[in-house]
Amino acid sequence: MLSRRTLTAAALAVPFAARARVAAPYTVGALSVLPVLDGVFPLTLDLIPGANNPEGEALLAAAGRPATGPDPLPVNGFVVLRGSQVTLVDAGGGTLLGAGLGALPRELEEAGVLPGVVTTIVATHLHADHVGGLMTPGGAARFPNAELVVQEAEAAFWSDDGAMSRAGAGAADFFKAARATLAAYKGRTRLVNGAAELVPGLTAMPLAGHTPGHM
Numbered sequence: 001m002l003s004r005r006t007l008t009a010a011a012l013a014v015p016f017a018a019r020a021r022v023a024a025p026y027t028v029g030a031l032s033v034l035p036v037l038d039g040v041f042p043l044t045l046d047l048i049p050g051a052n053n054p055e056g057e058a059l060l061a062a063a064g065r066p067a068t069g070p071d072p073l074p075v076n077g078f079v080v081l082r083g084s085q086v087t088l089v090d091a092g093g094g095t096l097l098g099a100g101l102g103a104l105p106r107e108l109e110e111a112g113v114l115p116g117v118v119t120t121i122v123a124t125h126l127h128a129d130h131v132g133g134l135m136t137p138g139g140a141a142r143f144p145n146a147e148l149v150v151q152e153a154e155a156a157f158w159s160d161d162g163a164m165s166r167a168g169a170g171a172a173d174f175f176k177a178a179r180a181t182l183a184a185y186k187g188r189t190r191l192v193n194g195a196a197e198l199v200p201g202l203t204a205m206p207l208a209g210h211t212p213g214h215m
Contacts, residue, residue: 031201034079036108038092039101041129042070075129077104079113080202086113087120087199088143094132096177104133105142118146120199121185125211126150126158126178134181141184148185149198151206154213155182155191 025034045052045060045068057067065071080087088108093101108114121143123131136142157163158178167175182189196204204215 029201030082032081034081034111034113036077036079036092036104036111038075038077038104038107038129038133041073041075041093041097041100043073044069044071075101077133079108079111080199082199082201085120085199086118087122087202088113088118088146089122090124090130091121091133091142093129094135094142095137096128096132096173101129102133115143116145118143121146121148122198122202123148123150123154123181125214126154126181127211128174128177131181132177135184139180139184146185146188148181148189149192150182150189151204151213151215152191152193153208154211154215155189157212158182 023035023037025032027033045056048056050056051059060069060071061067075092077091078089080089092104094104095102105115121134123134134142134148158175159182164172164175192198192204194204194206198204207214
């Protein structure tokens with residue numbers, strides 16, 4: 001049986017660009033970063049608070065988009081390499097948000113990044129289009145050896161029954177997705193606070209607002 005060390009070495013032996021049909025990797029200091037497209041989400045103005053109005057339509061029209069949408073929104077994950085450290089930042093929507101998303105697992109395999117070699121997963125936040133790809137269609141963890149890192153405030157918010165009740169029925173699926181993610185990685189989730197080191201060379205920048213623990 002191949003060990004995790006052997007799998008990691010095999011996966012990283014060939015440069016990303018020689019295998020991938022995804023975007024070319026780029027270098028940031030000691031890190032190699034590979035963007036991976038999960039798919040395209042048809043964003044409509046009603047999904048953005050305060051934007052479904054003439055001003056919102058004018059902004060879309062000025063950008064050359066249909067005034068009433070949908071605006072095709074690319075959804076990406078990012079593989080970050082440093083030595084044998086393989087970090088996945090966000091994972092797309094998986095099977096949670098329709099047929100337009102869910103390509104990330106296949107694209108990772110095309111890039112030679114098998115699920116077992118991922119050592120760390122960084123969730124910028126727990127919206128379904130960022131964490132749906134962390135689970136199999138049956139709800140199990142897709143990455144069997146990875147630690148999930150998320151801001152403590154983010155995990156607390158989506159786990160709060162009071163917050164779920166106040167958000168209303170329209171937000172129920174978002175809470176379910178976040179809770180399913182935390183359940184799938186229970187026992188190997190690391191909660192951080194603020195500008196914490198996520199992995200060597202990668203530090204969180206808190207950006208609360210989109211969600212309470214967005215980073």
